[in-house]
Amino acid sequence: MTSLTFPDCAIPISNRVHWIGAFDPLLRSFDLILKTANGTTYNAYLVRGQQGVAIIDTVKEEFAEEFFKRLESVANYDEITLIVLNHLEPDHTGALPELLKRAPQAYLYISHQAQSMLKGLLKLDEKQLQFKPVTTGDHVDLGDCTLEFFHTPYLHWPDTQCTYLREEKLLFSGDVFGCHFCDARLFNDLVGDFRFSFDYYYAHIMRPFKKYVLDALTLLEPLALDLIAPTHGPVLRDQPRRYLQHYRTLSTPRKEVVDKTLLIFYISAYGNTARMAHAIYQGASTVTGLRVSIFDLQGGEVEPFVDLIEEADGIVLGTPTINGDAVKPIWDLLSSLAVVNLKGKVGAAFGSYGWTGEAVNMIESRLRGLKLRVPVPGLRIKLIPTEEELATCQTFGQQLAETMTQKQAVRELDFSQI
């Protein structure tokens, strides 16, 4: 439990802005995929302009009462002219249906991509909602101040946007720059050490979208910043720009090699799939402009392999078929890849089998499901590979390597060949 008491009224964070979120100190697991050692906060904000009050995001449904109490401490419902939703995830839209009942005049400001999600998520009829889709370059006037919108898709939902209050140099960043960390003192210069929580949140939530993070940073970096107000964890008022720099560092590829890289992972009980792996390795290594590596999954941990795969251009997975399936270490590796972006990488599968040989096809489907492209059909060899079959493995490796280095000639195929 926590020893600090949580204030139950709104907390001012700048001239025009109050924090009206909720504290959830007892939460230990979030979205099934994240842990938190000391809970989280759902940060919602209220902006008071001369011509209207804006609410930026809400809270998880169970915390609605806490949110309304804080809201009521600084504004009346009939003053609310608009509600900005930086993304529609339920931890920030849970209190929205009730808020709309209390402030039916309010207009929703959401991204274009959020439109089709409104209905599915809020169980509200699209036609009854007053909403305006916005994107970079759009803004809304509150009299003495304006909210400007920035299209920052996939951070971490497709509909994510950020909202900037220029007059106060304040960025409402949504989950970007957020973390699961609950501390009643709220501001980054007052709370406990949240560096681990910040990096952990990034690693699990933003990491798959590094490319989009870099695009978003390019949009956000030119802004003057006194304060970043994310939807979870501390409000960043001390050196806010540091967090942008940190995100840039975390999202920039570490790769030093200029060549393309191909990683071969295999697992083998009797050495047959291992022999295939080494022949593929030899074949691929004959092609210039490609750096090839080979790893036995039995000798490694999943985490560092995930790091390697994130920066590789292609992966080849070798597994025998055991009881009609690929073996668990291969599936464990594949199921750990959800935190990295695999789109467009080359994938391939191979393996030795006894009588049915399902594993290779299963891995190929999984690779496609993970959005890799699979340009060379998988290679299966019955039991112990012969010299001739090992030569086939070499050719398979070479073909893959050529596809990756674009050394393969322009191809013309007929429907019947594929």
Place this chain on the structure above:
Amino acid sequence: MSKAQLTFSDIDVTVTVPAGVRVIEISEKVGSGIVYGCREGDCGTCLMQVLEGWNNLSSPSVLEDKILRELMAGKHYRLACQAQVLGDVVVKPA
């Protein structure tokens, strides 16, 4: 049955296909970089750019049109899980 040529410019592969097939049916088999999510015209993951022959694709359904608009896609962009090949086209991942 009439035939058409479907070219994936990202991998320099041209496939002769019977008219009416959807791009998705071919692109995965030849390993183009076009990738898929829902496979039913709802998520926009399979957005592709049509470099040539954009009149040779079936016209977008109401649903596809809606997704393309939400993605703010230009007029030469289509969803690969929806578009059917009716004549020669050249496509690549968006």
